[in-house]
Amino acid sequence: MTSVPSPEVLRAPLVVEFPFTRSLGPVQSAFLTGLRERTVLGVRTGDGRTLVPPVEYDPVTAEEIRDLVEVATTGTVTTWAWNHAPRRGQPLDTPFAWVLVRLDGADTALLHALDVPGPDAVRTGMRVRVRWAAERVGAITDIACFEAYDGEAAEPGSAPHTGVFDDPVTGIVAAARLDYTYSPGRAQSAYINALSERRTVGERCPSCRKVYVPPRGACPTCGVATAERVEVGPRGTVTTYCIVNIKAKNLDIEVPYVYAHIALDGADLALHARIAGIPYDEVRMGLRVEPVWTEGGRYPDHYRPTGEPDADYDTYKELV
């Protein structure tokens, strides 16, 4: 029961990665399918403007809009920014200009990349045209980028289009990946460091004197910082439990198994863990348990009965 200096705060890489899967409405479907077919579609608003890329609701009136028109694959830069150090996922891996391009026949501008040798080769008002990706799937990246173009508008200027294509694209998968360096902070670092020595530590609230496990550096009841480190367990009492009958993906534990809240001796908050070493239908409130560590395990694999008599309900009723 001592306050000890904080060991080094832990850090670890954390990658959040997911296939962002979205369905498309009729307008977005027509637009992205059109890109696959080298056709750029816009949508006409009630006041006669043509929006490219198209949206399903008028940004001014909020009315639903569906009138598709085909615009040219050439256009004019309305603003730009020179990106000398492209970042992961961006359209080009060599220095390029971000541009907003108003395609011929459109009244609004599309964001994309412009492939030019340097910032001196870009200016607002310059003429550009679409450079199509070699392989197109129905995504904004079917436009590989824009390139300089000194000719007239490529037809059509702004012609009605049914938006109907064979095999329309109805959804997109936009892969997302973000990289972090996660640090759990002082209190949780201490908890994890102690686990590496097969010890469990909590922190005591200076106000209500309760011991929280795992510690988060704050008493959730009093809203004050906790710092006094307290070793708890290793034994504890099952305060409540459930029997899991559905096998989780990538989990090699046979069902049914028991998941329980366990009040470690000396702790005022129950933590949760799996119970094993006893038939699932014999687990009960008040069961005394102890942790079981596997070789190289960084936390207890599960808890098993100690063989002690069950704890009296009054000793743990506040922790249920």
Added chain:
Amino acid sequence: MAPHDQPQVAVVAFGQSDHLRTTDELSEVEMLMPVLHEVLAATGLKTSDIGFTCSGSSDYLAGRAFSFTMALDGVGAWPPISESHVETDGAWALYEAWVKLRTGEADTALVYSYGKSSPGSVRDVLTRQLDPYYVAPLWPDSVALAALQAQALIDAGETDEPALAAVASRSRTAAATNPHAQLRGAVEQGEYAVRPLRTGDCPPVGDGAAAVVLATGNRARELCERPAWIRGIDHRIEAHGLGVRDLTDSPSTRLAAERAGLFERPVDTAELHAPFTSQEVVLRRALRLADDVTVNPSGGALAANPMMAAGLIRIGEAAARIHRGASDRAVAHATSGPCLQQNLVAVLEGEARA
């Protein structure tokens, strides 16, 4: 309740952390707690005295789900409290709390927000708030989008690179007297980050937290010698398509300001949430600020831009100036999204001094 029956709401306390590039040794709640204790101590309130609690933060910054529930440990949420959360800047949490107090359901509110940008790359993280169909797959980072807006302003003759450098210099010079700021005093304009924006035109990336206590009517007068009354507050949003908007203007800011009553009388102070120098140019015009208005005496977001807290800090800094008698009528602005997409405007006043 008719509007004239609704209680007047004031900011009665404001606190903020020191904003730092990294705070590895602190979890979010550990970073936040001293700030919460500061505003509670300033008012003499305990967490159990607070009628409503509202927070603003974003899971994407630290890459963890439901991170705001951990931060709740810092307010002592037992016995159960009346609480809410917005997944954006704390200025919008303050708006929600203001609505709650106006209904008469509570007479005090604790508003807090925090952000730790240091675990990830905030330029990339912010791409995830963009349109997922047409824009996010291109991964245009937050600096690139601000640079497009800056070039549009330069092309329109509204500013130039020396004028932007002057905004940067004025902001960081003002921050020299702000002990919480991350960038203080002279800062090099530096190389281009994304041309035409140089590193000096961009906000620092950092971690920080802020908290505000709101109170109504006489309760506010009991808790604070000179409450900063919220005379009006409003927030508006623009089309998500960047190419639909005129990036040189901010009609949403102007409309919010009009509805908040900004244009009824001049203000002496403006705390503007302009993370990029070029955005101050847009906001000054949208808010029709006269040349004699003191803009961002705190240094603004160019001196410290803790994501999700920087907007709430603008309201807090404006209120604190009223508390200490340095301002009588101030405007505070908060923004969210690319190129000033969403904007909140609050008008704050102190009562006439004897």
